[in-house]
Amino acid sequence: MMSSVGNLPGVQEVPFQHFASRAAHKVLQRRKQRRCCQHEFVGVTVAEVKAAHCGRLCTQNAVVRVSEPKGANENRAIADYLRSNGYEEAYSVFKKEAELDVNEELDKKYAGLLEKKWTSVIRLQKKVMELESKLNEAKEEFTSGGPLGQKRDPKEWIPRPPEKYALSGHRSPVTRVIFHPVFSVMVSASEDATIKVWDYETGDFERTLKGHTDSVQDISFDHTGKLLASCSADMTIKLWDFQGFECIRTMHGHDHNVSSVAIMPNGDHIVSASRDKTIKMWEVQTGYCVKTFTGHREWVRMVRPNQDGTLIASCSNDQTVRVWVVATKECKAELREHEHVVECISWAPESSYSTISEATGSETKKSGKPGPFLLSGSRDKTIKMWDISTGMCLMTLTNFQEELSIPLEFSDPVSSRASSPK
Secondary structure (H helix, E strand, O other): OEEOOOOOOOOOOEEHHHHHOHHHHHHHHHHHHHHHHHOEEOOOOHHHHHHHOOOOOOOOOOOOEEOOOOOHHHHHHHHHHHHHOOOHHHHHHHHHHOOOOOOOOOOHHHOOHHHHHHHHHHHHHHHHHHHHHHHHHHHHHHHHOOOOOOOOOHHHHOOOOOOOOOOOOOOOOEEEEEEOOOOOEEEEEEOOOEEEEEEOOOOEEEEEEEOOOOOEEEEEEOOOOOEEEEEEOOOEEEEEEOOOOEEEEEEEOOOOOEEEEEEOOOOOEEEEEEOOOEEEEEEOOOOOEEEEEEOOOOOEEEEEEOOOOOEEEEEEOOOOEEEEEOOOOOEEEEEOOOOOOEEEEEEOOHHHHHHHHHHHOOOOOOOOOOOOEEEEEEOOOOEEEEEOOOOEEEEEEOOOOOOOOOOOOOOOOOOOOOOOOO
8 A cells, every 4th residue: 555745745655554654764864844735645544644754754743634535525415315204215225335434423513515516506507697697787788878777767767856066047048057067166058048057056146248149059178167158149259368357359251150169279370160161260369260160061979179189079960970180170080870860979088998898899090099988879769889090880879769959968067068050
């Protein structure tokens, strides 16, 4: 019969009877400081180990472990199950077949062990099924853009009372609401031709800006919050000193309702979109129109610059979204998959590019940087996400109950829009 010393590098496997020899004893003594408690005798009965163990094989604190046949614990658990349920004949036969000591009294630790294992397997299987269900639900939610399971009323997605404040003062529908980039102030525009300033911390009305003679369609702050631009159905764009609340410049040039306005990121220029099918760029210092972008065949509903101001995006009643290169006025992309008027657009912030790219599986450009990405909302009741570098639609969000006439906005503490011009 052979035995081995487990986990002791360099110790040769020798016959069991030689372990009591002086040579083997010296080997173990040399190793006792490090691994003396891990001596293991394989294939040896307990009686043989007890008979041979004279105290010289291991140090005082050594532990002699006897390996048992694989599945011995499971066999004892089965034996306990048979005995505890009254299957005495089967119990006796099984102990014999499993080579368990007929006279051995089963340890209490095996009591109920088999049932516990069965219960554990069932519990784990149930957990696996729950996780698989959640994974499938998450995949469906990602694809459809909304949660599954219990169908929620679309109204539940809309902020509901009690509101913090109800601000009243406009005499006609409110067309746009934006937040000041620095102070706890918000500004609203209305079809009553006025712009109102509110303190959203207290709910107090602060001031009314008057100057337009028709519905104010859109408003925009510069990044400092010192300048406010507004556009109107009176075919003008006005620039306001927000510190003194005075109109410092009025820009004329469009031939129809001016539906959208935005101050460029550098603060030096303003872009506007109009029902006259054009997009114009204005110089803040002089009020002169320095560029006109043409290409849309119908009313241009909205215009928005990207974060660095090198591109502007526009959407139109002609059911297209266009992306323009500011420096050259070139139309970089024309996106055509909507089936109705495209009301609104929004650029994804650069911080979201990698997440969007990973989530949609879009290809990364040769430069190694994903994006830019753009969202568009249409009266065809869909929202589409576009990769501008390829012109591809990455995702379409559906299941909207009504036409989308509310401007899109990525999570951004600077601004929030209320509605678009009709």
